[in-house]
Amino acid sequence: MKIRTSLRITSAISILLLAGAVASSLLALRWLHQASAFELFLIDLQSDVFESTQLRTDFLLINRQQALLRWEEKSAEVARELKQVSERTLAPSGARLLDRMNRKFETTQVLMERLAELKAAAAGNEAAREATGLIEQRLTNQLLVESYLLSDSTKLLLLEALNDTIHRRNNLLVLLVLCFTTLGITVTSATAYLNLLMSRRISALKTGAEILSSGKLEHRIPSAGDDELAHLARDVNDMAEKLQQSNGLLLATNRELEAFSYSVSHDLRAPLRHLTGFVELLNRMDSSGVDEKSRHYLEVISSSAKKMGCLIDDLLSFSRMGRTEMMTRKVDLQQLAQEVIEEVSKDVPPGRAIQWHLGELPVATGDRAMLRQALVNLIGNAVKFSGRSEAPVIEVGALRLEKGCHTLFVRDNGAGFNMKYVDKLFGLFQRLHPVDEYDGTGLGLANVRRIITRHGGNIWAKGELNKGATFYFTLPIGKEVVS
Amino acid sequence: MSVDIKKILLVEDNPNDAELTMEALRSANLANEIIWLKDGQEALDFLYIQEAYAGREHINPVLILLDIKMPRVDGFQVLKQIKADPKLRAIPVVILTSSREESDLLKGYDHGVNAFVVKPVNFQDFMHSVSSLGAFWAVLNEAPPLKL
Numbered sequence: 001m002k003i004r005t006s007l008r009i010t011s012a013i014s015i016l017l018l019a020g021a022v023a024s025s026l027l028a029l030r031w032l033h034q035a036s037a038f039e040l041f042l043i044d045l046q047s048d049v050f051e052s053t054q055l056r057t058d059f060l061l062i063n064r065q066q067a068l069l070r071w072e073e074k075s076a077e078v079a080r081e082l083k084q085v086s087e088r089t090l091a092p093s094g095a096r097l098l099d100r101m102n103r104k105f106e107t108t109q110v111l112m113e114r115l116a117e118l119k120a121a122a123a124g125n126e127a128a129r130e131a132t133g134l135i136e137q138r139l140t141n142q143l144l145v146e147s148y149l150l151s152d153s154t155k156l157l158l159l160e161a162l163n164d165t166i167h168r169r170n171n172l173l174v175l176l177v178l179c180f181t182t183l184g185i186t187v188t189s190a191t192a193y194l195n196l197l198m199s200r201r202i203s204a205l206k207t208g209a210e211i212l213s214s215g216k217l218e219h220r221i222p223s224a225g226d227d228e229l230a231h232l233a234r235d236v237n238d239m240a241e242k243l244q245q246s247n248g249l250l251l252a253t254n255r256e257l258e259a260f261s262y263s264v265s266h267d268l269r270a271p272l273r274h275l276t277g278f279v280e281l282l283n284r285m286d287s288s289g290v291d292e293k294s295r296h297y298l299e300v301i302s303s304s305a306k307k308m309g310c311l312i313d314d315l316l317s318f319s320r321m322g323r324t325e326m327m328t329r330k331v332d333l334q335q336l337a338q339e340v341i342e343e344v345s346k347d348v349p350p351g352r353a354i355q356w357h358l359g360e361l362p363v364a365t366g367d368r369a370m371l372r373q374a375l376v377n378l379i380g381n382a383v384k385f386s387g388r389s390e391a392p393v394i395e396v397g398a399l400r401l402e403k404g405c406h407t408l409f410v411r412d413n414g415a416g417f418n419m420k421y422v423d424k425l426f427g428l429f430q431r432l433h434p435v436d437e438y439d440g441t442g443l444g445l446a447n448v449r450r451i452i453t454r455h456g457g458n459i460w461a462k463g464e465l466n467k468g469a470t471f472y473f474t475l476p477i478g479k480e481v482v483s
Numbered sequence: 484m485s486v487d488i489k490k491i492l493l494v495e496d497n498p499n500d501a502e503l504t505m506e507a508l509r510s511a512n513l514a515n516e517i518i519w520l521k522d523g524q525e526a527l528d529f530l531y532i533q534e535a536y537a538g539r540e541h542i543n544p545v546l547i548l549l550d551i552k553m554p555r556v557d558g559f560q561v562l563k564q565i566k567a568d569p570k571l572r573a574i575p576v577v578i579l580t581s582s583r584e585e586s587d588l589l590k591g592y593d594h595g596v597n598a599f600v601v602k603p604v605n606f607q608d609f610m611h612s613v614s615s616l617g618a619f620w621a622v623l624n625e626a627p628p629l630k631l
Contacts, residue, residue: 266552266582270497272604273581277503280606284510309604 002227006197010190017186021179028172035165038088042158045081049154052078053147056112060140068116075109085157091164097157104150111143201229209236217244254323261316268312275305307441314443317373318428321450326367333361333408336368337396340375344383352392354383359397362406364475366455371475374451377444378410378471384438385469386414405457405476413468417461425461448473489621490516492544494526494561495579496553503606504548504579504613511614513621518544523556527564530571543574545626546617549596551580551587559590566595575620579613 052074058067082105085098118136122129201222208221217240223233279302283295341356348354364371379396386392392414399407417425417432424430426449429442448471452459456476463469491508495501501519508517520526526549528534532541547565551558558578565571577598578591591599600616603609 262582262584262586265584266580269581269602269604270500273602273606273609274497274499274503276604277506277606277609278499280610281503281506306605 002225003198003229006194010194014183014187014190017179017183021176021183024179025172025176028168028175032165032168032172035161035168039158039161039165041081041084042154042161045078045085046151046154046158048074048078048081049151053151056108056143056147060115060143063119071112075112078105091160094157094160097153097160101150101153101157104146104153107146108143108150111139111146115139115143198229201225201233205229205233205236208233212236212240217247257319257323261319264312265316269309272305272309272312276302279305311441311443314441314447318443318447318450321370321373321447321454324370326370326454328365328367330363331366331368331371332363333371333398333406334358334363336372337361337375337379340372340379341396344376344379348383352387354386355391355393357393357395357397359395361396361398361408364406365477366475370451370454374448374473375410377448381444381471382410382412382414382469384440385416386412387438389414399472405474407472407474409470409472411468411470416465416468417463418465419463422461422463426459489626490518490542490544491617491621492526492529492547493517493519494521494523494547494553494558495519495550496521497550500550500602503609507610507613508617510610511617513614513617522553523558523561526561527556530565543571545575545624546620547574547576548579548616549576551578551582551591559594562591562594562596575624575626577616577620579616 052071055067055071055074058064059071082098082102086102090098115136118132118139122132122136204222208219211219220237220240221233223230223237279298282298337358341358345354345356375396379394382394383392386394392412394413395409395411397409397411399409415433415438421432424432426445427442428446430446431440431442433440449459452473452475457474459471459473461469461471491513493501493504495504505517505519518529520529525535526547529536529539530543532539549558549561558580562576562578565574565576572595575597577600578587578596579600579602580587581602583601588599598616600612603612
């Protein structure tokens with residue numbers, strides 16, 4: 001509202017001033033042009049007057065009839081020109097000169113006519129010529145004087161015109177300087193005004209936005225006023241407020257989930273313990289009277305309770321994996337893989353010799369604990385599903401670096417799986433083997449996938465029944481950030 | 484002439500858990516007197532020889548097995564009080580609980596617990612843990628002087 005109006009007003013004023021400056025400059029130029037045109041005209045007049053004087057002299061001295069005719073033509077021209085001059089508005093001095101010029105001209109005309117008459121009358125008449133000789137002389141002298149005065153006046157008028165032109169030109173220069181100075185001042189003040197109006201607040205907005213985006217959502221941008229910038233500041237503040245609120249909500253939800261997990265961990269385990277405990281006590285009681293079937297039933301109860309315990313643990317850790325903050329650092333995958341292989345090997349019964357192949361693994365960026373868990377699951381699975389193989393070979397390596405991410409794999413030559421069920425592999429609680437063949441809760445791979453996804457990578461698998469399976473996963477190369 | 488009966492104090496609100504623990508202790512042949520109290524307040528009353536337990540002999544137990552989640556006064560409060568009292572803090576306290584939450588671990592050790600044992604779901608393991616515990620604290624370990 002206000003800023004847009006100010007800008008529009010400023011533009012309008014500037015355009016108007018510029019138009020005004022241009023218009024007055026054009027007018028002034030025309031004005032100047034008029035003056036110099038007049039100048040030229042007067043020069044013409046002057047030369048005509050001079051010519052007419054020449055012709056007159058020609059006639060009077062040599063008495064050429066041609067000259068008289070031409071003089072008449074020239075005089076008519078001069079008369080026309082004088083008329084044109086009188087059509088212009090002149091200064092009082094100019095008007096006086098013109099007046100004088102007109103009178104002198106008339107007089108010269110009259111005198112010339114008289115002389116022409118006399119000459120004509122005296123032509124061929126010696127006696128008449130002598131009689132008119134004196135009058136001719138007198139007239140001629142008078143004519144000369146009048147003619148001179150005419151020339152002189154013409155010259156003076158021309159000088160005046162010249163002066164006028166110079167004067168006008170100077171005025172024009174002054175006008176131009178004034179116009180453009182005014183324009184300059186206006187533009188400068190307008191800019192200064194707009195600068196004052198906006199720059200401080202724009203920079204407050206910019207700084208404010210930077211502070212907010214750096215994570216300090218408590219910051220508020222000063223938003224006094226009613227123009228667009230003030231509204232913008234208020235909107236940004238509202239946004240920050242909402243973000244703060246939803247952040248708060250998220251934190252609260254997380255805390256609730258945490259409390260929930262704690263409760264699950266504590267309260268669900270107690271009845272489980274009682275189940276197994278009392279079944280065990282039953283077993284220890286006098287079992288001579290207990291038959292095979294009853295013993296079997298008790299065994300099932302006991303193992304089910306145990307199984308439930310594992311499930312609870314796995315679920316808890318799976319849930320935690322989705323919520324814990326990631327501590328993103330540089331992780332030496334080579335060292336980590338070595339560590340995990342050593343740990344997993346400890347649980348392998350000494351009879352089974354697993355051939356380990358550990359390739360060159362890169363240094364990635366991620367959460368060490370989470371990546372460790374993923375490797376434990378993948379390598380642990382490889383060991384588990386090689387349980388029935390004669391010569392188990394487990395390979396952990398990295399493929400060639402491509403497109404800005406590391407691609408790693410864990411390969412075994414154990415039980416493998418049918419590619420038909422590849423989509424079920426990573427599902428929650430999904431298993432491809434019955435529990436009596438291979439133990440497990442169906443959470444391990446789901447957990448791995450969650451970890452890899454949180455790191456921004458992908459995981460997929462290829463397998464063949466009884467030939468083995470390979471699990472590939474990618475980890476993007478990223479900057480070191482603690483999120 | 485009184486025979487030195489080594490008392491083990493078991494503070495546990497759940498009767499099933501209590502029964503299992505006592506069975507395990509008995510099967511480990513720990514010929515001790517096992518005193519079972521159901522919550523923290525009772526435990527404190529017992530130790531301070533007050534309220535319902537006023538008038539009992541002034542003999543401290545050689546081991547306190549403490550659960551965490553209990554009504555009225557919970558395990559941590561009991562632990563805190565015991566370890567803050569110069570007359571009682573020498574008694575070994577073992578937290579025997581179902582949760583392995585890191586926050587509980589930290590809190591326990593912060594208050595000066597002697598040992599933190601998580602009750603395994605598998606009863607075999609549980610029996611093993613309890614009997615080891617009992618064997619160590621009540622038999623092998625040189626207990627502090629019994630008299631106040």
